[in-house]
Amino acid sequence: MDPDTWKILLEYFDYRQFLASNPPLRLACIFGGMCLMAAAIHALSPWCQRRLEAFAARKYHLEGGGSAPSGKGAGGKGADGGDGTLNAMDFAMFERVMVNLRRLLYLAILAWGAHMLRLAPAYATAIASLFSIICTITGIAFVASLVPFNLDLYMRRHGETLKTSQTRSLMPIITGIIWAVGLTFLLDNMGFHVSTIIAGLGIVGVAVGLAGQAILADFFSYIVILLDKPFRIGDHVQLAGGKAGDVEYMGPKTTHLRSLEGDLIICANSEMTRGVIVNLGSVRERPVVLEIGVAYETPMDVVRRVPDILREVVDSFPRCSFDRACMLGFGTANYRFQLLYVVRQSGIREFQLTRSAVNLAIQERLNAGHIPSAYPTTHVLLTETPQGAGPAAGAAPAPAADPGASALSLAEDEE
Known part of the structure; x- marks a missing residue:
């Protein structure tokens, strides 16, 4: 509904007709019911939160780790153990999920109270549209907080967290997709021509894709690296071109390696997924x-x-x-x-x-222990020829030599 419609509805609102259709006793009952439901949510919410935390601690508790109910663990809310252990969940993320859930429940109470009022069709439609917008936005915020919490919960069962993993760099993109889908659904329900907007965004996306093919190739290679996990931060990898080093950083465009000599090697993600990688860091x-x-x-x-x-x-x-x-x-x-x-x-x-x-x-x-190791040597054997012995028959005469000279026969043993 446009602002002019809201202005007309507020200007011509008849209080006497509203009170005639909704007597004070009925209004008091509706208001009392809303207050009772709100008080029940306010009282039961902490209890339910503690029960969920205890359930997660029992089901997903890591060996050697600890749980901190209501975020009171070591190091504050959501902190993990200082000795390298992990809590059962990230309590700060869980608190955000519970806050958004409570907002949805309070909005549901308000929607129930508005539905119980006897209003003219135009006013009932206007209030329904208003609650539809507010509930949709709150629901999108709830889903946007629930997805990273469940992802972090899954990763903790495998020995890491969302904050320490490179997957956290994808969370803004995932959150943006959730909000885009939710707002598209909201605009479609409000009567906007969403198909025209989507077609226009598609044409823009094609143009951007053609202009930045290399960047998109590196970005999708980054997603492949995150999903396939051929290496992680700290692993020593050797590339097909002979470059080797410790993985220091993995970004949407490049991966940084630190060689043993201290040089920083910056490689495009598409090159990392195209060639052969020898991961020496995962060898225990x-x-x-x-x-x-x-x-x-x-x-x-x-x-x-x-x-x-x-x-x-x-x-x-x-x-x-x-x-x-x-x-x-x-x-x-x-x-x-x-x-x-x-x-x-x-x-x-x-x-x-x-x-x-x-x-x-x-x-x-x-x-x-006086145990010698062999090393290359050359042995020279000296053999003396008896004096007066002539050369063998048919042999060439020996060159003139000083009297008493000896003939040397060399035999070399190369080691």
Whole structure:
């Protein structure tokens, strides 16, 4: 209804006819019923809220986490445990849902009271239109608060929250879609030609899509990354082009990687979804295969103790788990041993530091046990030719040499 219609209705409102159709006793009963229902909602709402919180705490309580009824948890309303645990729900988001729900119930009470009044058809239609607008807007706000709350509740059962997840960047878009759909429904009920508006927006959308194809490609790739989750913040990934680094930021357009050298690598999201990605950050156990050479001059009793020495070195590191150590075979100048151990729950930096520490500890133990490692050497064998012995038959005469000179026969053993 347009403002002129409301102005006419208010100008020609007949109070005497209204009181004749609605006696004071009837008005008092309607008003009393509205007050009783409002008081019941006001009294029962906190009780229902506590019951819902307790139900969520029992059903979705995470192992090691805690619940904070009515948002009184550690750190304030909606705060999670400081030791990394999660509450059963985000109590601040739950409070917003309950506030919007109470508003809807109060509006329902007002709508009931207006419906019980005996009004002329024009006034009844006007009040119905007014309540339709207010209830629709309040209902949209309720749905817009309920969707992120349920999404956060689902994510908490999988060990994360909406605030700490990259999915939160999509919430403004989801909220905008909810409001757009709700307002379109409201305008259609009010008699506006919504199809014309939608057709115009479609033409604008096509023009924007053609002008920003690259941006839209990166944005939809961002949605694919959020849904498929090939990597997360903090994971160390290696791209098909050879670039590697820790994921620092994922945005609608680009993803930022921090290399081990400290360089910031900015990649388009479409490139991240198009090529092959090796995720090294999601690996919780990293095996290490190490070959060690022990010189042939080492006594056999010492050689037999090499696997035990390697086991002792690996077991001295809490993050390492020994698998096996065995002799692979014979090298050109050494016994070849193979060590296999696992580094548990570490990032790429911690893994490299742990592997380096294990290598240094192994070398220190070998040095302390006087166990030499083989290294490239050249052996020269000297052979003396007896004096007076002539050359073999048919051989070319040897060049002149000083008396007493010796012929050298060299045999090289490259290791």
